[in-house]
Amino acid sequence: MELSAKQEQFNAAMERYTFQTGYKVFGPLVSVANISLQLYLLYLAWPHSIGPIRQLVALVAAYLLTDFINGLVHMYMDNNDRYDSIDGPLVANFHLHHRTPLYQRRNLLIVYFNETGSKVWLVGYLLLVVIVQAFFTVNPTLLYILVYFGILSSVAEVSHYLCHSSTSPFALFLARIGLLLPKRHHAAHHLQDNVSYAFLNGVTDPLLNRIAAACCKGYKQGTDLHYARYSGTATESR
Numbered sequence: 001m002e003l004s005a006k007q008e009q010f011n012a013a014m015e016r017y018t019f020q021t022g023y024k025v026f027g028p029l030v031s032v033a034n035i036s037l038q039l040y041l042l043y044l045a046w047p048h049s050i051g052p053i054r055q056l057v058a059l060v061a062a063y064l065l066t067d068f069i070n071g072l073v074h075m076y077m078d079n080n081d082r083y084d085s086i087d088g089p090l091v092a093n094f095h096l097h098h099r100t101p102l103y104q105r106r107n108l109l110i111v112y113f114n115e116t117g118s119k120v121w122l123v124g125y126l127l128l129v130v131i132v133q134a135f136f137t138v139n140p141t142l143l144y145i146l147v148y149f150g151i152l153s154s155v156a157e158v159s160h161y162l163c164h165s166s167t168s169p170f171a172l173f174l175a176r177i178g179l180l181l182p183k184r185h186h187a188a189h190h191l192q193d194n195v196s197y198a199f200l201n202g203v204t205d206p207l208l209n210r211i212a213a214a215c216c217k218g219y220k221q222g223t224d225l226h227y228a229r230y231s232g233t234a235t236e237s238r
Helices: 003-019 021-045 051-078 088-099 108-116 120-135 140-165 169-176 183-191 205-215
Strands: none
Touching: 003 088, 021 088, 021 108, 021 120, 021 140, 051 088, 051 140, 051 205, 108 140, 120 140, 140 169, 140 183
């Protein structure tokens, strides 16, 4: 499809996002659903004592999975141009994070809530874990991995926010030791093309970069061009 047609689709999608009430309330509803399920699953896992060693194993495994899976979702979204679909307005608004990478300064709890509203897929994942846990006996260590993954998927959004908007010495320290996303590492995603999709701490980017090179054309000459004729702004926390 010609670039001008895609730009028109993008503008039409953003008009729907801006003026149709359903899209405005959808994000907060998704946030409430995700956070409620995160808390419920943590409540279910809490009585299972697995000891400090297995807790550490669960956290490390969940960290790697979270960085990788959320990076895959990011890759898919950055290359998604189905603006005329029912979720097209959400896709279009997502793409504006490349045009306006800086966030408004907010309390981290508000960032956690707001950005969790963009993770529609996470609702399905958390519901699936609830159902599996209800009908099957899940190994406690595996249960903690699944629960931590669900929570860290929202923490990844906070890590991304801090990478773009914070100069806090503590945040910089956490990034330096590999718990959060380092600024210099993530800068490649915005300065180059089709790289560095991970945004919890970026440790799985070497693998993600290989997948992106094989599966995606990139965003610099793709979806990044689709908002060139859009004069509005993203309507979430940026």
